[in-house]
Amino acid sequence: MLVLAIFIVGALLLGSPRTPLSAPEPQLPPEAVPVAATFSNTTPPGSITRPISTTQAIVALQPISQGAPFSAGAIGHREWPANNLPPNAIADEVEAIGQVAQTDIVQGQVIVRDMLAAATSATGVPNGDFGYGIQVDPQGNTTANIKHLKTLRMNWVKFQMPWREVEPDSGRYQWTDWDTLIEAYAAAGLNILLTIADAPHWSRPPEDSIDVDGFPQDAADYAQFVAQVADRYQGRVQAIEVWEEQNIYYSVGGQGRVDPAAYTDLLKQAYTAIKAVNPDMIVVSGGLAPTSAPPPMALDDVAYLRQLYANGAQPYLDAVGAHPSALPTRRMPSTRAATLIPPVVTTITAVSSFAIRWKPTGRSMVENGDEAKAIWPTDFGWAVRRTEDPRFEFAQENTPAEQAEYTLNAFEMGQTWGWVGPMFLGNLDYNLTAPDTGRANFGILNTPTYDALVTRGLGHQAVADLSPVAAGSDVVIVLDISGSMAAEDFAPNRLEATKTVIHNFVDTYQDGNIGYMTFAGQVVSRIQPTTDKELLAGIVDLTKLAWDIGLDSGTAIGDGLSEAIEMLQLSPANRQAVIFITDGTNNAGQVEPLTAAKEAAKLDIRV
Amino acid sequence: MVGVAQEVPARLVFPDGRAEYRDPEIDEATLTAIANATGGDYFRAVDAAALQTIFEQIGKDLSTP
Numbered sequence: 150m151l152v153l154a155i156f157i158v159g160a161l162l163l164g165s166p167r168t169p170l171s172a173p174e175p176q177l178p179p180e181a182v183p184v185a186a187t188f189s190n191t192t193p194p195g196s197i198t199r200p201i202s203t204t205q206a207i208v209a210l211q212p213i214s215q216g217a218p219f220s221a222g223a224i225g226h227r228e229w230p231a232n233n234l235p236p237n238a239i240a241d242e243v244e245a246i247g248q249v250a251q252t253d254i255v256q257g258q259v260i261v262r263d264m265l266a267a268a269t270s271a272t273g274v275p276n277g278d279f280g281y282g283i284q285v286d287p288q289g290n291t292t293a294n295i296k297h298l299k300t301l302r303m304n305w306v307k308f309q310m311p312w313r314e315v316e317p318d319s320g321r322y323q324w325t326d327w328d329t330l331i332e333a334y335a336a337a338g339l340n341i342l343l344t345i346a347d348a349p350h351w352s353r354p355p356e357d358s359i360d361v362d363g364f365p366q367d368a369a370d371y372a373q374f375v376a377q378v379a380d381r382y383q384g385r386v387q388a389i390e391v392w393e394e395q396n397i398y399y400s401v402g403g404q405g406r407v408d409p410a411a412y413t414d415l416l417k418q419a420y421t422a423i424k425a426v427n428p429d430m431i432v433v434s435g436g437l438a439p440t441s442a443p444p445p446m447a448l449d450d451v452a453y454l455r456q457l458y459a460n461g462a463q464p465y466l467d468a469v470g471a472h473p474s475a476l477p478t479r480r481m482p483s484t485r486a487a488t489l490i491p492p493v494v495t496t497i498t499a500v501s502s503f504a505i506r507w508k509p510t511g512r513s514m515v516e517n518g519d520e521a522k523a524i525w526p527t528d529f530g531w532a533v534r535r536t537e538d539p540r541f542e543f544a545q546e547n548t549p550a551e552q553a554e555y556t557l558n559a560f561e562m563g564q565t566w567g568w569v570g571p572m573f574l575g576n577l578d579y580n581l582t583a584p585d586t587g588r589a590n591f592g593i594l595n596t597p598t599y600d601a602l603v604t605r606g607l608g609h610q611a612v613a614d615l616s617p618v619a620a621g622s623d624v625v626i627v628l629d630i631s632g633s634m635a636a637e638d639f640a641p642n643r644l645e646a647t648k649t650v651i652h653n654f655v656d657t658y659q660d661g662n663i664g665y666m667t668f669a670g671q672v673v674s675r676i677q678p679t680t681d682k683e684l685l686a687g688i689v690d691l692t693k694l695a696w697d698i699g700l701d702s703g704t705a706i707g708d709g710l711s712e713a714i715e716m717l718q719l720s721p722a723n724r725q726a727v728i729f730i731t732d733g734t735n736n737a738g739q740v741e742p743l744t745a746a747k748e749a750a751k752l753d754i755r756v
Numbered sequence: 757m758v759g760v761a762q763e764v765p766a767r768l769v770f771p772d773g774r775a776e777y778r779d780p781e782i783d784e785a786t787l788t789a790i791a792n793a794t795g796g797d798y799f800r801a802v803d804a805a806a807l808q809t810i811f812e813q814i815g816k817d818l819s820t821p
Contacts, residue, residue, distance in 0.1 A: 621819050636766035637768070640804060650811050696770075729757050729758065733781050746789065755794050
């Protein structure tokens with residue numbers, strides 16, 4: 150029974166669609182994602198001081214696209230509040246000249262070291278650099294999903310490409326759908342990881358169980374296929390992951406077939422064939438599943454990795470793939486899983502579980518002299534139960550709020566550690582594309598996790614680094630989302646009518662940065678003043694009423710105004726203003742409206 | 757400061773589907789006081805078109821030194 154539970158976890162991690170890409174496009178509900186709910190930091194309003202000391206920062210004088218070189222005219226000095234300079238900001242233009250941009254850089258953004266990439270890498274994406282990514286269902290809504298990735302400000306996307314779908318018969322290929330998909334995401338400036346597994350039946354050894362995935366009889370067939378992918382998508386796909394979860398029986402042809410030596414051979418042949426046609430393609434070893442189940446079902450992931458090195462895999466991988474999380478991690482005395490998961494796991498916090506799942510992976514790399522390579526978490530995430538399926542009973546142990554917190558923390562940890570490459574959250578959209586499956590438990594669309602990533606995730610930090618580009622006024626728009634905003638005296642109601650007008654304003658206002666805040670009985674979400682109109686307009690469109698995102702429906706005018714003032718505290722523009730939209734009476738919060746107004750007046754902020 | 761509400765009771769549909777007519781609750785005295793204290797203006801919109809016009813006016817005010 151221990152084995153069984155562990156495998157359920159592994160199966161969830163795999164998360165592969167295993168269905169043809171040519172299947173009918175699922176009907177998606179209309180876009181409706183609430184802006185951050187209970188997850189905003191409610192900074193207590195206090196004394197507010199204007200910055201007086203400034204320093205010189207190196208900022209982008211024009212937008213710089215990912216992969217573009219930093220030229221002398223593209224960056225320059227600008228005065229910057231000394232207490233708001235990112236710690237890793239470069240001190241001198243010389244540090245950037247001759248390098249290329251690691252990500253898209255917005256005009257006015259402070260140049261930090263993480264944005265620099267060596268120009269020698271043709272992809273501009275060295276394998277050791279951190280990245281911010283998510284796994285997306287290739288059958289999902291491409292247009293909507295690209296917009297979501299932009300809103301999340303992620304720079305990597307992962308797709309699982311089933312080999313058997315693209316080469317259903319030996320030598321006969323079906324590229325069309327993949328060409329369209331990859332073209333769209335690459336054109337949007339996203340880096341792409343393709344995880345390639347799922348061997349076609351014609352390639353499998355006769356003794357294999359066809360009910361599960363498995364290696365081909367001849368590894369050269371796989372190598373030939375992945376090389377075609379690497380050649381076909383030159384410059385558009387940045388990385389290929391060779392198989393996944395090959396330490397569990399369902400990925401390798403059945404029980405008793407877990408075999409690090411066989412995988413090493415597959416990896417060697419694939420790596421050699423890929424590099425022959427596309428030396429810039431980053432080759433990642435297949436992410437190993439977290440399992441302590443014994444043979445013949447599985448092999449512990451760290452033990453497996455050690456055997457890969459023992460078999461001579463080191464020269465044939467640019468980065469080590471790992472699937473470091475998703476064990477149910479709260480105490481679960483009432484569920485079946487409680488008896489099945491080792492107690493040590495159930496008593497530690499989710500995030501430290503995440504860390505201990507992959508730090509040993511790093512240790513075994515160090516033991517083998519491979520510490521210069523990054524670990525790529527090609528799948529991580531926490532399930533929240535949304536479907537009634539007894540096999541996923543454990544998923545109810547994570548609440549939506551916990552899923553959001555764990556996910557934010559994991560990205561932050563990965564970014565901080567320095568030896569982590571792109572991280573791929575599983576998943577964006579399975580709750581829409583596969584709503585009645587266990588995979589749906591991992592999808593983040595329309596969940597607090599999505600909202601938390603938009604308003605507090607790593608991408609949001611980049612937004613906060615923006616500086617003003619115009620001499621006019623920086624402005625924060627504050628919108629009341631209390632229940633009375635649903636009143637229908639405006640068409641279709643007060644909230645929707647106001648959102649449309651704010652969207653228009655964001656599109657047309659040219660004279661400063663715009664920030665955005667929503668509030669009801671408390672401040673609900675905040676976007677720091679930014680020039681990124683696309684981001685702002687997208688977030689305005691997503692705004693929902695407080696009671697539709699599970700929040701109390703009071704009207705805290707004083708608190709809202711006080712926090713809006715705080716958001717303008719670091720604005721170096723000449724003038725600051727707040728546009729405050731409400732239909733109510735102050736009936737919640739700590740700060741009296743007129744007290745906040747006096748504070749604004751003191752700071753010369755017009756409301 | 758921008759107030760959004762008509763002068764007459766407005767239909768409000770609750771999450772449970774129940775609907776009722778509610779009088780405006782807007783506290784114009786406080787909103788006007790905030791605007792006056794900070795050198796801003798108080799605007800009242802009674803429909804979407806008026807709100808659009810108000811935002812265009814605010815945009816102009818912010819862009820003019």
